[in-house]
Amino acid sequence: MDFNFTEEQQMVRDGLSRLVREQYDWETRRKAIASASGWRPEIWAQLAELGILGMPFAEADGGFGGGPVDAMVIMEEFGKGLVIEPFVPTVVCAGGFLKHAGTAAQKEEHIGAIVAGTRVFAFAYAEPKGRFDYADLETTARKDGAGWVLNGHKAVVIGAPWASHLVVTARTGGERRDRGGVSVFVLAKDTPGVTTRDYVTVDGRRASEVYFENVSLPAEALIGAEGEGLALIELVTDEAIAALCAEACGAMKVAHAMTVDYSRQRKQFGVPIGSFQVLQHRMVDMYTAYESAVSLTYLATLRLGAEEVERKKAVSAAKVGVGQAARLIGQEAVQIHGGNGVTDEYAIGHYFKRLTIFDAEFGNVDHHLKRHVALSAQG
Amino acid sequence: MNLEFTPEEQAFREEVRAFIAENYPKHLADFGMREDMSREDMLAWHKILGKKGWSVPAWPVEYGGTGWSATQRYIWSEENARANTIMPLPFGVSMVGPVIYTFGSEEQKARHLPGIRSGDVWWCQGYSEPGAGSDLANLKTSAVRDGDHYIVNGQKTWTTLAQHADWGFFLVRTDPDAKPQEGISFLLIDMKSPGVEVKPIKLLDGSYEVNETWLTDVRVPVENLVGQENKGWTYAKFLLAHERSGIAGVARSKRGIARLREIAAKETAYGQPLIKDFDFARKVSQLEIDLAALEITELRTLAGEQAGKGPGPESSILKIKGTEIQQRLTELTLEAVGVYGAPFNGGIANDNTNEHPVGPDYAQHAAGTYFNMRKTSIYGGSNEIQRNIIAKMILGL
Numbered sequence: 062m063d064f065n066f067t068e069e070q071q072m073v074r075d076g077l078s079r080l081v082r083e084q085y086d087w088e089t090r091r092k093a094i095a096s097a098s099g100w101r102p103e104i105w106a107q108l109a110e111l112g113i114l115g116m117p118f119a120e121a122d123g124g125f126g127g128g129p130v131d132a133m134v135i136m137e138e139f140g141k142g143l144v145i146e147p148f149v150p151t152v153v154c155a156g157g158f159l160k161h162a163g164t165a166a167q168k169e170e171h172i173g174a175i176v177a178g179t180r181v182f183a184f185a186y187a188e189p190k191g192r193f194d195y196a197d198l199e200t201t202a203r204k205d206g207a208g209w210v211l212n213g214h215k216a217v218v219i220g221a222p223w224a225s226h227l228v229v230t231a232r233t234g235g236e237r238r239d240r241g242g243v244s245v246f247v248l249a250k251d252t253p254g255v256t257t258r259d260y261v262t263v264d265g266r267r268a269s270e271v272y273f274e275n276v277s278l279p280a281e282a283l284i285g286a287e288g289e290g291l292a293l294i295e296l297v298t299d300e301a302i303a304a305l306c307a308e309a310c311g312a313m314k315v316a317h318a319m320t321v322d323y324s325r326q327r328k329q330f331g332v333p334i335g336s337f338q339v340l341q342h343r344m345v346d347m348y349t350a351y352e353s354a355v356s357l358t359y360l361a362t363l364r365l366g367a368e369e370v371e372r373k374k375a376v377s378a379a380k381v382g383v384g385q386a387a388r389l390i391g392q393e394a395v396q397i398h399g400g401n402g403v404t405d406e407y408a409i410g411h412y413f414k415r416l417t418i419f420d421a422e423f424g425n426v427d428h429h430l431k432r433h434v435a436l437s438a439q440g
Numbered sequence: 441m442n443l444e445f446t447p448e449e450q451a452f453r454e455e456v457r458a459f460i461a462e463n464y465p466k467h468l469a470d471f472g473m474r475e476d477m478s479r480e481d482m483l484a485w486h487k488i489l490g491k492k493g494w495s496v497p498a499w500p501v502e503y504g505g506t507g508w509s510a511t512q513r514y515i516w517s518e519e520n521a522r523a524n525t526i527m528p529l530p531f532g533v534s535m536v537g538p539v540i541y542t543f544g545s546e547e548q549k550a551r552h553l554p555g556i557r558s559g560d561v562w563w564c565q566g567y568s569e570p571g572a573g574s575d576l577a578n579l580k581t582s583a584v585r586d587g588d589h590y591i592v593n594g595q596k597t598w599t600t601l602a603q604h605a606d607w608g609f610f611l612v613r614t615d616p617d618a619k620p621q622e623g624i625s626f627l628l629i630d631m632k633s634p635g636v637e638v639k640p641i642k643l644l645d646g647s648y649e650v651n652e653t654w655l656t657d658v659r660v661p662v663e664n665l666v667g668q669e670n671k672g673w674t675y676a677k678f679l680l681a682h683e684r685s686g687i688a689g690v691a692r693s694k695r696g697i698a699r700l701r702e703i704a705a706k707e708t709a710y711g712q713p714l715i716k717d718f719d720f721a722r723k724v725s726q727l728e729i730d731l732a733a734l735e736i737t738e739l740r741t742l743a744g745e746q747a748g749k750g751p752g753p754e755s756s757i758l759k760i761k762g763t764e765i766q767q768r769l770t771e772l773t774l775e776a777v778g779v780y781g782a783p784f785n786g787g788i789a790n791d792n793t794n795e796h797p798v799g800p801d802y803a804q805h806a807a808g809t810y811f812n813m814r815k816t817s818i819y820g821g822s823n824e825i826q827r828n829i830i831a832k833m834i835l836g837l
């Protein structure tokens with residue numbers, strides 16, 4: 062048993078921490094979010110230079126041979142600075158599909174470009190009526206000669222406005238919600254028949270509704286085996302959940318520290334409000350919730366390579382525990398900041414927004430409690 | 441970073457598991473509540489471990505400790521929980537023992553440590569008073585020097601299992617004029633001394649687990665003072681940090697959840713096993729998730745300890761979360777047994793010990809345990825006091 066980070070992981074943490082501190086200050090972030098593109102490609106280029114974008118890929122594929130713990134370290138630092146750049150869609154999701162199931166040609170085509178920072182992906186899995194069920198798909202891919210024809214509508218595809226490529230889930234057989242018959246495709250966003258409606262999200266990112274109308278795809282667009290994509294999707298989204306939990310931990314850590322700090326500065330009745338026991342105990346409850354969230358994030362991260370039931374249980378446990386902590390800490394942080402907590406000017410409200418949106422990403426607390434119950438019944 | 445045990449640690453687990461299987465008394469294999477047991481039964485495992493040299497694993501080797509790593513001690517407690525053993529009581533092993541070997545005289549070590557290790561001497565704790573609970577420093581029991589003795593007068597309360605105790609460790613006021621924390625001393629008192637009177641307090645579950653302890657002109661030899669006069673508060677704080685480090689009870693709660701799942705598989709609700717009822721199963725899963733978090737938090741604390749950081753204020757988190765989980769576990773177990781939570785003492789009249797209890801066996805102690813476990817968030821520094829400690833020591837408020 063070992064809870065230490067390697068020297069390399071420590072260096073990654075320090076490097077990212079410096080990058081966020083020096084180049085991701087509040088005003089710069091605010092301007093970037095309000096700009097036409099809504100993000101900072103120059104930061105993405107630096108992440109490539111620092112080796113961050115290549116971290117989780119095997120050396121044989123052009124990466125740096127890192128694992129889930131490296132992704133956790135990276136995401137925690139992103140969470141502290143509310144970094145909006147699309148590491149999870151590009152590196153964890155698209156990278157995950159390619160890494161686990163890509164053909165040699167697909168890896169060759171995409172991974173090098175991801176590592177170099179020249180190709181950005183978005184992961185189009187959610188649908189207006191599918192909620193958190195990855196198999197509840199109305200999007201279809203119909204066989205057409207050697208290739209496929211894609212039709213459907215994907216909801217809230219995070220980072221799609223910045224992406225040149227998409228990974229898309231679609232039904233290639235079976236009935237709606239069947240476990241079988243789900244397939245995964247990779248394509249360029251400018252493929253004819255793909256249209257998007259781009260917008261801003263409440264937590265400062267960009268997303269799109271993505272529409273596919275008779276989009277012709279070659280046979281090579283398929284990732285993994287036809288109709289057997291669900292297990293792969295579950296693996297990759299579990300990896301994404303662990304990464305998002307680490308991001309939430311970073312954001313919670315800062316939100317809690319800001320709140321404790323504010324309670325020391327802010328005076329009422331002639332004394333700092335942090336001297337009131339009623340507030341102290343609430344900040345302690347935030348702290349213990351944060352520590353539990355960190356523990357569950359470790360558990361999920363370290364169980365990503367375990368057998369399926371154990372992995373899913375650990376990941377669902379984390380999504381539940383971190384989700385509950387995120388809600389508690391976000392709401393309490395705003396409450397203790399008083400009126401300032403609900404202004405756009407104070408940073409705390411923006412941490413609150415990110416922690417709020419986190420809940421529904423890849424299944425909310427209720428969904429993962431349900432999954433945990435179902436897995437527990439299996440043994 | 442990884443969660444795996446080393447091959448050496450796995451081998452250690454096999455060794456202790458085999459030892460428990462071979463040596464744990466068979467007639468104590470499935471006990472209900474410790475409070476109902478005889479003194480001999482409560483001490484049986486302690487005495488076996490004493491002979492083996494395993495009764496005080498956490499102590500320094502020179503005082504009889506095993507020299508196990510924090511991970512090995514964790515495995516040891518896991519295996520004991522798995523076998524549901526009756527572990528040595530904490531008062532000697534985890535509380536006064538460490539105070540004596542850390543602050544006591546050579547004579548005190550020679551006189552008292554062997555009996556704690558062997559389980560021959562039963563210790564109790566004289567801290568709380570009617571007017572000094574969370575505000576422990578407000579204690580009034582006085583010890584006045586008279587030649588080679590202290591004359592002790594006062595009343596202690598919540599003295600756990602003092603009815604069996606041979607010795608007690610007491611906080612007493614030796615300087616009434618000093619600031620509250622600075623006039624307290626740490627005294628060892630022979631419970632058979634004239635003037636010591638123990639009166640049992642009946643608890644919600646009908647048990648007599650705690651007592652009032654009255655001290656009237658009790659003559660205590662000065663050699664029973666631990667460390668320096670008026671420095672007792674320091675030793676008491678040291679002891680409380682020790683007490684908290686084992687308080688999470690993760691391994692026991694894991695076993696409790698497994699048992700709860702068994703009960704919920706046997707109980708029927710709406711025509712199917714209770715565990716299939718989503719509303720109930722959801723609460724069990726939530727508890728299991730919170731316990732998983734606590735387990736990793738405890739392992740992180742252990743890892744820190746192994747790296748040389750003593751149990752610090754973080755142990756307050758373990759106390760709060762651990763006791764909340766223990767309480768929710770007993771709450772869900774009581775919910776699981778439904779109406780059979782109601783019969784007191786299994787519906788057996790006091791004068792008829794040949795009667796069979798009503799309802800399923802697993803329902804017998806559900807309510808009693810639930811009521812009994814309300815103590816956990818109150819003792820050892822209430823959970824509110826733990827929050828004060830975290831606010832001050834960790835958050836710096």
